[in-house]
Each structure stands twice: as structure tokens, then as C-alpha cells.
Amino acid sequence: MLTVARYKKANSFFSSQDLLFFIIKNIYLIILLCFLISTNSSYSFAKSNSCFNLVPFGYNGSYVHLPSKFDFCVKKGDKKIQYSTGSYGERLLNFNKKDNYINVFGDSHALGLDVNSKNDYFLSKFFIEKDFRIFAAPNNGPYEVLEFLDIHKNNFKDDNINIIFNISTDIFRLDYQWRPERFVAFNDTDLEDIKDNPLLFRLKFYKNLFFNRKFTLAVQDNQKMQKLFLDNYLSIDSNLSNYYKNLNDLKFQNINFMIILPYWIYEKKDQAYVENVNIFKKVQKLFCSKNQMLDKKFTAYVQKKDIDLNIEFLTFDKRHFKSNLVNLTSIDNLC
Numbered sequence: 001m002l003t004v005a006r007y008k009k010a011n012s013f014f015s016s017q018d019l020l021f022f023i024i025k026n027i028y029l030i031i032l033l034c035f036l037i038s039t040n041s042s043y044s045f046a047k048s049n050s051c052f053n054l055v056p057f058g059y060n061g062s063y064v065h066l067p068s069k070f071d072f073c074v075k076k077g078d079k080k081i082q083y084s085t086g087s088y089g090e091r092l093l094n095f096n097k098k099d100n101y102i103n104v105f106g107d108s109h110a111l112g113l114d115v116n117s118k119n120d121y122f123l124s125k126f127f128i129e130k131d132f133r134i135f136a137a138p139n140n141g142p143y144e145v146l147e148f149l150d151i152h153k154n155n156f157k158d159d160n161i162n163i164i165f166n167i168s169t170d171i172f173r174l175d176y177q178w179r180p181e182r183f184v185a186f187n188d189t190d191l192e193d194i195k196d197n198p199l200l201f202r203l204k205f206y207k208n209l210f211f212n213r214k215f216t217l218a219v220q221d222n223q224k225m226q227k228l229f230l231d232n233y234l235s236i237d238s239n240l241s242n243y244y245k246n247l248n249d250l251k252f253q254n255i256n257f258m259i260i261l262p263y264w265i266y267e268k269k270d271q272a273y274v275e276n277v278n279i280f281k282k283v284q285k286l287f288c289s290k291n292q293m294l295d296k297k298f299t300a301y302v303q304k305k306d307i308d309l310n311i312e313f314l315t316f317d318k319r320h321f322k323s324n325l326v327n328l329t330s331i332d333n334l335c
Helices: 004-038 142-151 167-173 188-194 198-212 222-231 233-247 277-288
Strands: 071-076 079-084 091-093 101-106 131-136 161-166 255-260 266-269 272-275 298-303 328-330
Touching: 079 091, 101 142, 142 161, 142 167, 142 233, 161 167, 167 222, 167 233, 167 255, 188 198, 222 233, 222 266, 222 277, 233 277
Parallel strands: 101 131, 101 161, 161 255, 255 298
Antiparallel strands: 071 079, 091 131, 266 272, 298 328
């Protein structure tokens, strides 16, 4: 038991530590704020017409989504990507006719990070002359998709459900210990606050990045991703079986299930990308072994392995295939 003197000394020590961290933290925030102001000549805490540097997204406790009923742009280099969203935060891609659209559910690949029009979107080759409502966001995992469909099941038709499963990241999000709130810094209120104010978004973004570490900017080396896959293969196999059982519980009668290959089946050798055949065979075995688990209400598709490795085939973040390069085929052609 601490004596009074020792207690005071210990308490003083921790208070000093807390005070030092508080001072450093706030000095850093001031420097960061000055930097943000200096890099944005049109700075204002009021509305701004400039683009976001990343797609804004938030977690509402059930699923991850974009800001609702909002038009905005995201700028990467010289390219601006335009977004328009509906009442659920779904992306509206050339949404002109209310009876001529396809509903798509998934994560950032489904969202189309490099897509400005439906002609750039990979599903436009699959659904000819259709518009798209894309219920997707970064870090929106497979179970978050199921949660959304369960909550809003009465608002969707049986014959218009298209679920995108992005192997690159979704196989790791099947673990029951994975939680979106660990990676998503914003909630619904935050999304409303940052509307029309990209600078405020940047400020909150960097604050969360450095102090809460809720964003992942580092790009894992493809070979490290391959190792992560191999090291966790048995648990991934089990988690995928459980997920397919949960998929079968969906109440819709006609569902397209579309699987996107992992970008990390390719690796760099002497400045050129090559396929890691052994990794691909492992992925192939994993999904082909589960295909028979799906109910008859599912029609399963998979990305063709037809990427031209001699061109730039990844998006700016090096974690997604460029959307217009992705082609789908029946999963029977994989298995």
C-alpha cells in the first residue's frame, strides 16, 4: 500500500507525463493546422468547393457508408473522381432512370475508387445499359454487407442483389475479432460535419491517424500479404465456411455473388509483375471447395485471370485492380 508521500509522488509523476503528452499533442496539432492552412489558399472553416484527399466514410454501428445525399469529389494527382450519393450513402453512378438500375453491395472495390462514369465501372460490361446504386465503402466488410441487407431487406427487390466479395481484404475481415470501428474514425455526425469542408475532414483525418491510428495508409508489400494469407490459411478456410452459411440465410431469392481476385497474387520481380502460381492455386482451391455450399438462389461469378501485367493495372493506392480491367466469368470456369 502506498504511503501518502509515495502516492503524491506517483500521482505527480503520472500527471507530469500526461501534461507533457498534452503539450506535445497540441503543439503538433497547431503545426498540422498551420500546414493545412498553408497548403489550401482557399482555406475556410465554412464551406469549400475543393476536393477531398480521400473518400469520406463513417461507421454507424452496423455498416460503413459514405455521406448521404451529397455531391463531392476526391482528387488523386491530376485526376478528380466525382461522387453523388443517395439517402443511404450509396453511390449513384449515372442514376437517371429509377427503374433501370442495379444494386451493388461491397467494399472499396465495389465502390469504384477510380471510376468517374458507369462506362469505367467493371459491372457495366456485365449489366449493359444499366445505372448503378453502389452500397459500398472502404472497410465495409462482408458481415457489414449482410447487416445492411438484413436491416433494409424490405427496401430491395429479390432479383436485384449483387454482392461483391473482394478476396484481397475480405478474407481477413471474416475473422470475428475484426471490427470496423478500429479502422473507421468517423460516425454519422462526423460525416455531416465535414460535408462541403474538405479541410475540416483533413484535420480530423490526421488527428485520428496520428493519435487514434484509425486509418491504414501503409501499403503492405504483396509478398507480405501472401505470407499473411498462408500463415492464416486454416482459420480463413474455417471463417469462409461460416460466412457462406450466413450468406445462405439471406431472405432474397436471386442473388449474384461476385468474387474479385486478390491483387497480391501478383508480385514484382525485377521491376515487372509476375503471377505467383502457388498462391493463386491456394486461392483457387479455397473458393472452389466452398462453391457447393451456396444455395441455389446464388449465381456465383469470379474475376477472370486476364489482367495484362505489362500495363499499369492497379489503382493509385496499389491495393485494387483498376475497375475497367476487371472481367467476370462463371465460377465454374475457375473450378
